[in-house]
Amino acid sequence: MIPSxxxxxxxxxxxxxxxxxxxxxxxxxxxxxxxxxxxRRAVIGSFVAxxxxxxxxxxxxxxxxxxxxxVAENNATTTPPFIGVISLWAALxxxxxxxxxxxxxxxxxxLHRYRDRYRQLMPxxxxxxxxxxxxxFAVMVWPGNPFALTSxxxxxxxxxxxxxxxxxxMALHPPLLYLGYTGLAVPFAFGIxxxxxxxxxxxxxxxxxxxxxxxxxxxxxxxxxxxxxxxEVLGWGGYWAWDPVENAALLPWLxxxxxxxxxxxxERRGGLKIWTSALVIATFVLTLVGTFLTRSxxxxxxxxxxxxxxxxxxxxxILVALAGSLTLLVWRLPGLIGGGRPSGTVSRxxxxxxxxxxxxxxxxxxxxxxxxxxxxAATSGxxxxxxxxxxxxxxxxxxxxxxxxxxxxxxxPWGTASWATMRERFTIPLILAVTVTAAALALGLRDxxxxxxxxxxxxxxxxxxxxxxxxxxxxxRSRREDxxxxxxxxxxxxxxxYGGYAVHLGVLVMAVAVAISSGLAIDRTxxxxxxxxxxxxxxxxxxxxxxxxxxxxDRRVIETRAEVTxxxxxxxxxxxxxxxxxxxxxxxxxxxxxxxxxxxLYVTLLASDQAxxxxxxxxxxxxxxxxxxxxxxxxxxxxxxxxxxERRARRVAVEHPQRVPxxxxxxxx
Amino acid sequence: MKRWLPALAxxxxxxxAALTAVVVLRPGPEPSAAERADVLARGLRxxxxxxxxxxxxxxxxxxxxxxxxxxxxxxxxxxxxxxAHFVARYGQWILLAPTSPAAWIxxxxxxxxxxxxxxxWLLSRRRADPAPxxxxxAAQRPRPPDEVEALDA
Amino acid sequence: MRGLxxxxxxxxxxxxxxxxFSGFGRDxxxxxxxxxxxAAPAWTxxxxxxxxxxxxxxxxxPYVVNFxxxxxxxxxxxxxxxxxxxxxxxxxxxxxVGVLYNDASADAEGFLARYGDAGYPHLxxxxxxxxxxxxxxxxxxxxxxxxxxxxxxxxxxxxTDPLMSVHLSTILPSASR
Numbered sequence: 001m002i003p004s005x006x007x008x009x010x011x012x013x014x015x016x017x018x019x020x021x022x023x024x025x026x027x028x029x030x031x032x033x034x035x036x037x038x039x040r041r042a043v044i045g046s047f048v049a050x051x052x053x054x055x056x057x058x059x060x061x062x063x064x065x066x067x068x069x070x071v072a073e074n075n076a077t078t079t080p081p082f083i084g085v086i087s088l089w090a091a092l093x094x095x096x097x098x099x100x101x102x103x104x105x106x107x108x109x110x111l112h113r114y115r116d117r118y119r120q121l122m123p124x125x126x127x128x129x130x131x132x133x134x135x136x137f138a139v140m141v142w143p144g145n146p147f148a149l150t151s152x153x154x155x156x157x158x159x160x161x162x163x164x165x166x167x168x169x170m171a172l173h174p175p176l177l178y179l180g181y182t183g184l185a186v187p188f189a190f191g192i193x194x195x196x197x198x199x200x201x202x203x204x205x206x207x208x209x210x211x212x213x214x215x216x217x218x219x220x221x222x223x224x225x226x227x228x229x230x231x232e233v234l235g236w237g238g239y240w241a242w243d244p245v246e247n248a249a250l251l252p253w254l255x256x257x258x259x260x261x262x263x264x265x266x267e268r269r270g271g272l273k274i275w276t277s278a279l280v281i282a283t284f285v286l287t288l289v290g291t292f293l294t295r296s297x298x299x300x301x302x303x304x305x306x307x308x309x310x311x312x313x314x315x316x317x318i319l320v321a322l323a324g325s326l327t328l329l330v331w332r333l334p335g336l337i338g339g340g341r342p343s344g345t346v347s348r349x350x351x352x353x354x355x356x357x358x359x360x361x362x363x364x365x366x367x368x369x370x371x372x373x374x375x376x377a378a379t380s381g382x383x384x385x386x387x388x389x390x391x392x393x394x395x396x397x398x399x400x401x402x403x404x405x406x407x408x409x410x411x412x413p414w415g416t417a418s419w420a421t422m423r424e425r426f427t428i429p430l431i432l433a434v435t436v437t438a439a440a441l442a443l444g445l446r447d448x449x450x451x452x453x454x455x456x457x458x459x460x461x462x463x464x465x466x467x468x469x470x471x472x473x474x475x476x477r478s479r480r481e482d483x484x485x486x487x488x489x490x491x492x493x494x495x496x497x498y499g500g501y502a503v504h505l506g507v508l509v510m511a512v513a514v515a516i517s518s519g520l521a522i523d524r525t526x527x528x529x530x531x532x533x534x535x536x537x538x539x540x541x542x543x544x545x546x547x548x549x550x551x552x553x554d555r556r557v558i559e560t561r562a563e564v565t566x567x568x569x570x571x572x573x574x575x576x577x578x579x580x581x582x583x584x585x586x587x588x589x590x591x592x593x594x595x596x597x598x599x600x601l602y603v604t605l606l607a608s609d610q611a612x613x614x615x616x617x618x619x620x621x622x623x624x625x626x627x628x629x630x631x632x633x634x635x636x637x638x639x640x641x642x643x644x645x646e647r648r649a650r651r652v653a654v655e656h657p658q659r660v661p662x663x664x665x666x667x668x669x
Numbered sequence: 670m671k672r673w674l675p676a677l678a679x680x681x682x683x684x685x686a687a688l689t690a691v692v693v694l695r696p697g698p699e700p701s702a703a704e705r706a707d708v709l710a711r712g713l714r715x716x717x718x719x720x721x722x723x724x725x726x727x728x729x730x731x732x733x734x735x736x737x738x739x740x741x742x743x744x745x746x747x748x749x750x751x752x753a754h755f756v757a758r759y760g761q762w763i764l765l766a767p768t769s770p771a772a773w774i775x776x777x778x779x780x781x782x783x784x785x786x787x788x789x790w791l792l793s794r795r796r797a798d799p800a801p802x803x804x805x806x807a808a809q810r811p812r813p814p815d816e817v818e819a820l821d822a
Numbered sequence: 823m824r825g826l827x828x829x830x831x832x833x834x835x836x837x838x839x840x841x842x843f844s845g846f847g848r849d850x851x852x853x854x855x856x857x858x859x860x861a862a863p864a865w866t867x868x869x870x871x872x873x874x875x876x877x878x879x880x881x882x883x884p885y886v887v888n889f890x891x892x893x894x895x896x897x898x899x900x901x902x903x904x905x906x907x908x909x910x911x912x913x914x915x916x917x918x919v920g921v922l923y924n925d926a927s928a929d930a931e932g933f934l935a936r937y938g939d940a941g942y943p944h945l946x947x948x949x950x951x952x953x954x955x956x957x958x959x960x961x962x963x964x965x966x967x968x969x970x971x972x973x974x975x976x977x978x979x980x981x982t983d984p985l986m987s988v989h990l991s992t993i994l995p996s997a998s999r
Contacts, residue, residue, distance in 0.1 A: 236725040243720050289842075298845025301719060315842050323835045330827050345791045357787050361780035368776055371841060372767065378844035383853040385714050386772070387765030388722065394776050423675045430678040434685045441689060451689055589727065606727045618727065716959040717924075729924050733950045758957040760856040 003068050006056030007147040010140045013049035013100065016042040017134035021127050028123035028196070036123050040111045043130055046137070047104035054101050057094060057146055061087050066157050069150035070094055076159035078554045082171070087160050089174045092295060092308060093146035098174075099291075100136045103182040107133060110186050110211060121204060124193035125186075132185050135317050143309040159556070162581035162588045169229035177222030177249060181287045183215025184252060187259070188284035188325075191277050195328045200273050200335050205263045208280075210643050212263070216256050217639040223249050224632035235589035235604040237523060237620045239628070242391040244299040247370045248290030251363055255283040258359035261352045265342075268414065269349060273336040274329070275356070281325040282363075288318045298374065344416025351409035358402050365394050400452065403511055406504050407460025410497075411467060429462030453515035457508050464501055492646070499642020506634030513627035523620040525606065530613045537621035539568035539601055546613040557581055559590075562605050562615040570596050576605045576617070599623040706738050709751050713738070714765050722765055852978040855957055862887075862965065862973040863955035867945040870927055870934075875919070875943055877971075884993040885917040887965040888981075889953060891925040892933035894961040899937060901962055901980035906940035908986050915994055920944035923953055923961040968993040 023039035026032070057070070061084040066072040074087045074094070089098040107129040114122050140146060164170045187208040194204035226249065231239040240246060259279040266272040293299055296311030329336075342349035369386045376384050411425045437455035445451055468487065476486035491498035526534040528543035535541070544563045551557040561577040574592035581588060591604040602620035609615075700708070707724060713734060715726035723731040723738075734755070741751050755763045766772075857863075866876035888905055890898040909918045919942060922930050927946055934944070947953055956965055966975040966989045974992040977985055 235727065236721055238725065241720055292842065296842075296845065298842065298848070298850060300850035311846060315839065318842070319835055319839045322838070323831055326831045326834060327828075330830055333827055342791065350787075350791055353787055353791075354784065357783040358780065361776070361783055364779050365776035372772060374845050375841060377848065378841060381854060383760060383762040384767050385720075385762050385765050386767055387714060387720055389712055390766040390772065393766070394773065398780060427675045427678045430682055431674075434678070434681040437689065438685050441685075441692065446692065448689070455685075604727065716954075716957075730950050730953065733954060736949070737954070757856060758955060759959075760854055760957070762853040 002056050002059050002063075002065065003147040003149065006053045006060070007145070009049045009052040009056065010097075010137055010145075010147070013046045013053070013104070014134060014137035014141055016046040016049060017104075017130045017137055020046070020130035021134055024123045024127035024130060028127065033119070036126070037115075039123075039126055039130070040115060043104065043111055043126065043133070044108045046130075046133060047101070047108045050097070050101040050104045053097055053140075053146070054088060057088055057097060058085055061085065064157065066155070067149055067151070067153045068146075069148045070146050072150055072154060072157045074158070074160050076157040076556070078556050079157075079160060080553055083160055083165055086171045087164075089178070090160055090164050090170075092310065093140070093144045093148075095174070095178075096136060096140055096144055096310075097146045099178055099182060100133065100140065102175075102178050103129075103133050103136060103185060106183050106186055106215075110189075114207075118203075118207065120197045120199055121190060121193040121207070124196045125189040128189035128192045129185060132189075139310060139313050143313055159581065162579065163233065165554070165581075167229055167233045169225055169232070173222060173225040173229050175222075176218050176225055180215045180217075180219025180222050181252070181291070183211070183218060184256060184283050184287055186211040186215070187280050191280040192325060192328065195277060195325075195332045198332060198335055200332070202267050202270065205267045205276065209263065209267075212256060212260055213639055213643050216253070216260060217636055217643070219249070219253050219256065220639070221632065221636050223253060224629065224635075228629050228632075231625070232591070232593055235591040235618075237521070237591075237602055237604070237618070237622065239625075242369070242388050243301050244370050245290075245294045245301045247366050248293045251290060251366055252283045252286040254359050254363045254366070255279055255286060258356045258363075259283060261359075262356050265349045265352045269342070271338065271341070274333070277329055277336065279356075281322075281329065285318060285322050285325070286363075288314065288321060292318060293370070299370070346412065346417045346422070348409055348412040348414050351405055351412055355402065355405050355409060358398050358405065362395060362398050362402075365398070366391070369394070396449070399511070400456065403453070403456050403460065403508070406507065407456070407463045410500065410504070411463045425463065425466065429459050429466065432462045433459035447519035449515050450519040453512055457512045460504070460508055464504060468498075468501060491641075495644055495646055496642050499638050499640075499644075502638025502641055503635050504638075506631045506636075506638055508631075509634060510628050510631030513624045513631060516624045517622050517628065521620060521622045523618065525616065525618050527614060527616045534617075534619065536619045537568075537599075539566050539570075539619075539621065541566045541601075541603065541617070541619060543615055543617070544573075546608055546610065546615055548610060551579070560587070560605070560608055560610075562608065562617065564592070564603060564617070566594070566601060568601075569598065570594055570601060574601075574603060576603045578605050578608070595626050597626060600625045702739075702742050705748070706735070706742050709738050709742070709748060710735050712752075712765050713755060714763050716759065716763070849979065851959065853957075853959060855973075855976045857957060857965075857973045858976060860973060861971050862967040863952070865945075865952050865955070867921070867947060867952065869943040869945050870922075870931060871943065873943065875945060880917050880919075881971065882969055883917055884915070884966070884968050885919060886990075886993075887919050887921060887956070887967065889921045889923045889956070889958050889961050889963045891923045891961045892929040893925065894923075897980040898933075898962050901964075901982070902937050904981045904983055904986050905942075906938060907983070908990065909940045909942050912990070912994070916990065918942040921947050921952055923947065923958065924950060964989070966990065966993045 020039040020042035023035045023042065027035035027039060057068075059065075060068050060071050061075050061079075062081055064071065064075055064077050064079075064084075066075075070091065070093050074091050075084055079087070087094065089095045107126070110129070111122065111126050190204045190208045190211070194200055223246075226246065227239040230241070231237075259276060262272055262276055262279065266276050292311065292314040294301070295308070296314060297308070298311065342353065344350065369391055372386050373384055376382055407429075408426075413421060433455045436458045437451055440451060440454055445454075471490050472483050472487040475481065475490050476483050479486070481489065522537050524534070524536055528534060530543055530545050533540050533542040542565050544565055547559075547561045547563060549559060549561075551559055558580040559577045560580070561575050563573065563575050565571075565573045572594065574594060576592040577590045578587040579590060589604055591602060593603075594601040600620070600622045602622055604618045604620075605615060606618055607616040710724035711722045713723045715721045715723045715728060715731040715734075717728055717730055718726045721731075723734045737754075738751060741754060746754070752764060761768065862877070864877045866874065868874050886905075886908075888901075890901075892898075905918060905920075908916070918940075922944060930944060945952070956963070962977075962980050964977040964981055965973055966977075968974050975989040977989055981989075
């Protein structure tokens with residue numbers, strides 16, 4: 001019965017979203033607000049339908065209902081309840097159901113929030129969102145039915161994918177990522193609405209500011225969580241392999257970041273209409289491309305869901321979305337042209353625009369590298385690889401240039417920057433950067449990438465600190481506040497700017513951590529009998545014993561475990577294992593990571609000899625890795641700070657107690 | 670700001686950059702066999718993994734390929750010969766980076782072209798831009814003074 | 823000239839669509855083999871029964887080299903009867919040789935005990951050297967060598983009866999089904 005309820009809820013969801021799309025279009029053209037209201041309610045209804053569907057699937061997983069094919073393939077009687085719940089998004093059909101839940105959630109939220117505002121934009125935005133959601137429901141009705149039944153019903157299921165059971169991050173990484181992907185449909189919908197209604201001024205940019213930042217934050221955290229999970233689970237000691245599906249998540253992030261920056265310029269100076277519209281279209285299409293690459297089976301990847309009939313559907317969606325939005329853009333082109341040229345060649349605007357050029361260059365490079373094997377195979381039949389060496393060589397210079405711009409851009413004024421300003425702003429940071437780099441060189445650091453990143457980081461960091469200190473000092477002086485209060489008050493009244501500083505600081509921390517952890521990592525492979533020791537980077541690692549036993553939490557899993565003690569900057573014991581899952585060909589490595597602020601000691605079990613108890617271990621010392629995750633958290637925190645609503649009325653009144661507010665507060669999202 | 674400080678900063682920057690370049694780019698001692706083997710291993714793909722290099726991969730086929738790399742290097746093979754040995758068996762796929770120069774030039778060319786277009790746009794003489802649409806832009810609307818913006822020169 | 827701007831839409835959409843569509847139906851893990859049309863690698867290995875076999879022993883006869891493993895389920899299980907049938911049908915014309923890929927002898931013998939031993943030898947590829955010589959990326963992969971020692975065909979993935987026929991016809995002019 002539960003599967004039938006689930007299936008019915010999907011059908012209901014399809015019906016409601018189709019109705020909503022049609023009703024919104026009619027309301028947009030005819031101006032009938034009752035249709036709008038009805039359509040909005042239908043979208044909220046589709047969210048409820050998706051929620052019921054997810055609940056039905058989770059119940060089926062928890063009750064081990066192997067009559068449902070998805071449950072039979074992803075669950076077993078020995079599966080712990082926590083894993084059972086997160087298996088909702090573990091495989092193809094369930095992940096689309098989860099996607100539909102989040103997508104309808106975003107649509108309902110934005111439609112409800114603006115039910116009394118932006119009356120020209122909302123029907124078209126609503127129609128776009130409803131159409132997108134209708135597509136996902138349609139995929140679940142036809143090629144990818146999560147509630148498809150199987151017979152005969154087995155007594156036992158295959159169990160979840162082994163890789164997904166090893167780490168609690170499986171609970172975190174997909175939801176964060178999906179919240180990002182689905183949320184980026186909202187700015188796209190507003191872009192379409194702005195183009196459709198010819199309301200091509202900055203209003204839509206103001207509306208979507210927060211509706212872009214929030215999903216962007218989720219996407220950032222989702223990508224960082226994925227890298228962290230990869231590092232902790234996969235056992236090769238790295239966190240980013242330029243795998244096609246990793247790239248697929250990065251692509252919309254790059255264009256979304258570019259959009260956030262150019263939208264700031266467009267909002268302030270006008271213009272850039274074609275550019276910002278194109279960016280928001282590209283971001284949404286890239287989320288579809290990413291989903292397609294993961295689910296179609298046309299590229300081999302760590303992540304690939306099995307090839308299925310869903311591929312052609314997603315390809316059709318990509319082409320329709322791209323063709324439709326581009327047609328609309330080209331149609332409205334005459335109204336979009338003009339304006340936006342920055343007055344100064346060196347100015348914050350031009351820095352932001354250069355930032356966009358670099359981000360789009362990165363997007364092109366990553367897309368090119370990901371699709372090149374496909375292109376070569378399609379044209380010549382040869383197979384080639386484009387792997388980490390190519391991606392690193394091509395993208396690192398662009399990242400470095402972006403890092404430099406990240407420091408320079410916010411310090412430049414809007415409009416033209418004079419030579420005097422630049423001298424004033426950059427001299428001391430330049431001196432500091434030079435000193436630190438020289439000191440590092442003198443202390444023996446020879447790795448070029450680490451030196452360069454360190455120097456840049458000091459430059460960028462010093463410029464940022466200078467900005468904050470200037471502002472605080474000026475305010476402290478004029479209001480007689482102490483520096484701390486002055487800084488806090490300034491920050492909370494300029495959340496976008498100071499949130500931006502925090503985000504850039506987080507990026508800086510991540511950049512330095514990535515450069516140093518890649519450049520200065522050391523590793524070795526050793527074979528140790530029980531009692532033998534090996535040394536690496538200041539640590540002494542001693543193999544104590546080899547243990548083979550079934551896991552307490554899931555007795556079908558056999559774990560071959562090396563128990564190891566270590567001394568050095570950190571001391572203690574750790575266990576690293578290879579786990580044999582019944583439904584997996586190869587044994588799954590569970591590396592052991594001992595993290596400190598300075599470095600990680602990382603141990604993977606490669607092979608073992610049960611007769612002698614000897615083990616072959618791959619040992620790593622990875623410096624500063626934890627700062628990548630800390631940097632990611634700072635980025636997230638900074639974004640949240642920027643998004644947090646300012647107290648508007650107070651802002652105007654406090655600064656000018658005699659002045660009556662000149663206008664009603666600017667409507668914020 | 671003292672007059673000579675900016676010049677000092679610039680000079681210091683150039684000096685450190687030159688020093689770094691010299692230290693880093695100076696032809697170092699010949700890489701040892703182990704170092705060469707490591708670099709080669711990082712450029713070869715593990716046959717039964719998903720995109721990992723044989724240096725990173727724990728599988729037995731990766732270990733065997735590393736052994737063969739060591740043997741070849743010890744036997745005096747050049748880097749190109751080591752690559753050719755494995756390409757003869759697996760095809761170009763075994764190399765983690767494409768050999769064709771086009772694969773490297775195209776993305777760099779795109780970035781340079783983009784920057785050039787931007788530069789041309791910024792530097793070109795301004796024609797009279799068409800009048801902006803009816804609504805005032807955010808910059809033109811009356812706004813309460815922002816004391817942070819007041820710091821902008 | 824105003825109409826030209828509309829060209830952007832097909833110019834972007836059609837190539838992208840063609841490129842992504844071209845990936846369907848192709849297994850992304852299958853790589854093109856550079857060995858086809860060239861002399862097959864020479865080998866000397868010991869079989870599960872303890873006998874030593876080399877490619878020279880098979881000179882002048884067409885032979886089939888099948889890489890498999892006991893943990894390769896269900897693909898190797900599915901193709902096992904196909905190979906057995908071919909061995910029985912072409913016993914005197916084609917030699918079939920199995921090679922273990924990253925597998926323990928005991929596990930392989932267990933597999934044969936369970937799914938049947940067709941009688942052709944299975945070689946133990948210690949270190950996986952032969953797999954690398956043939957450019958194998960994972961079981962099952964099967965190579966078809968003609969009487970002159972030239973590698974004529976390769977099957978990536980499990981064999982089926984029709985596929986077996988097709989590949990055998992490249993090394994056996996008289997092969998028919």
